[in-house]
Amino acid sequence: MAPSANNEGYSVGGHDATTTVVVVGAGPSGLMLACNLARYGIDVVILDDRPDKTSTGKADGMQPKTIETFKQMRLAEPLLKNAARVHDISFWVSSSITSTIVYSNSVQQSTSDKELHRTGRQTHYPDHLVGASDPYILLAHQGMVEEVLIDDMESRGLFVTRNSRFTTCSRVPGTMQLDVSYEDVSANTIKTIRADYLVGCDGARSKVRDFIPDAELEGEITNASWGVLDGVIDTDFPDLWSKVAVRSHTAGSILWIPRERNMTRLYVELSATDGERVDRAKATPEYVINKAREAMHPFRLEWKTREWFGNYVVGQRVAKHFMDSDARIFIAGDAGHCHSALAAQGANTSMHDSFNLAWKLNLVIRGLSKPSLLSTYEEERRKIANDLINFDVGHCKAFSKGEAALAKNFNENIRFISGVGAEYQGGILSHGKNITSAKLQAGKLQIPAKVTRYIDANPVDIQLDIPLLSQFRIYLFVPDVSSSLEFLHVLGNVLLNSSLGSISEKANQSYGERTRGYAPSDEFVQPQRYTAVSAAFTYSMVTQSAKSEFEIADLPQILQDSRWSLYLDNADPIGCTKKWVGDLSRQTVGVTIVRPDGYIGGIETWNLDAGVEAGKWLEEYFTFMS
16 A cells, blocks of 8 residues: 555544445446445445536446446436437548549549548447347436436435545554545545545546555557537438448548437547647637538538537556455546547446446455455456457547448447457356357356246346346256256255355345345335345246246245246247257256356256256355355
């Protein structure tokens, strides 16, 4: 830890408050973290130096995976109702054509301009490449996303502490605790919070990052500069309500993005990667507007209203570390990675950083997992950040080269852009033999599939139906219940009497003493339905047997008590079983471990005489838990 002034990194004074986690920054990353911690029942303070929440502009695109995450949190409805949706992208080009004319005694060249014209149009997220349940970008200004998270936090009793500027962090002598100091701007005083953990979600100029040794950003600051303008546009351009990539031979590139409330966002290229950087003082809204008009000629381009303007220089950098060696101080979001805004990755990646960290902190804080679990945060999210930077470098270059290069870049990276292709490598959370016939693999996300819930005959999306409560989900894929009953009973007994049973007892006690954060909306979710057996695990069965072929009472107790997560595989044209674990014979059962963030932890198939072995396999996976 970097030492604070005059005390060699150790706290010598008192403190004004105590909490478990301090989050610095109330942007999308910080709010996603604080919101989930509040849901899990973890004490948290979230500091922000601004007097109020974001009202306009900033990040504006939610990718398919992020939409799915908000659906899993039961928070998507306001955004789905009010945001714009982009399903396609079109490409427009104006070009300068040089012709060579050979005369009898000379060679002459002439140049002619071809006006701006559409060269192609394609589906943004083709099903055969992405397979997302929401194959579009959801467009809304950052404040709308923040408001959804804030409303949920406040309904659980957590409020952002505003006008509060983080200043320093120091170790409490003889402990692993931290004293986190901040300036109360309104009162012009310094206050201190004693906490167990500190997470910096405070942007590219993060002050929290300074307290993680050797965590500086690595990478390049390019000369590429873009102006960003939100407003209501008056134009005769025909593709106003599509996402549009424009390449002008005279004025560079423009990216059009439809927005909520009849608005449009324009990203206007002010200088290319290899060009001279535009003086920031010259990059005014008027300059950007004139540049856009030049690029869009001969189409009319006027602004009825202007709501927000921004200007940024493209930097592609990743912090060397996302946490300190004691796993007490972390960074997330822009504090850990910086890149262009052209592919709508910033807020999405940032929120998934926090989503990844939140459940791991919860399990460690509750003593349900060994502290070593926290090391997987840096392993996994720094890997994604490096993948993002590598993609962004190529994407920015392709944008400058025109339609062919950009379309190729999209097709090659479309799964990653959507979020469903953000994948983890092997480790304590993603390991085991992969089934070659299954699309689902350890380290990948769940695949969307329709199933029918047994108890009420409702068709549901399997990846969305079970609420995310910081618990693992264990799915048993049973082609035929009647022939698999002995396997299920043996496995059920093993799980109840194994380390998983001990973990469940400890988890149930923990959540009894420190309850989850309650909100009135939980009355409609009824989360206790999915934790009837264990607060640490939700057990589920997916079967191809008909509902008339078995009763809940036929199943082992562990599944009887999990009646809200029993599903019939009769609602998906391909079949959930086939999508997840491949073609199973009636003499096999598939077992899939799904982590609290929706990633696959492990997947395996078992013969019907291998119930004990399947139980041991599950035990082996969960050795990182206490």
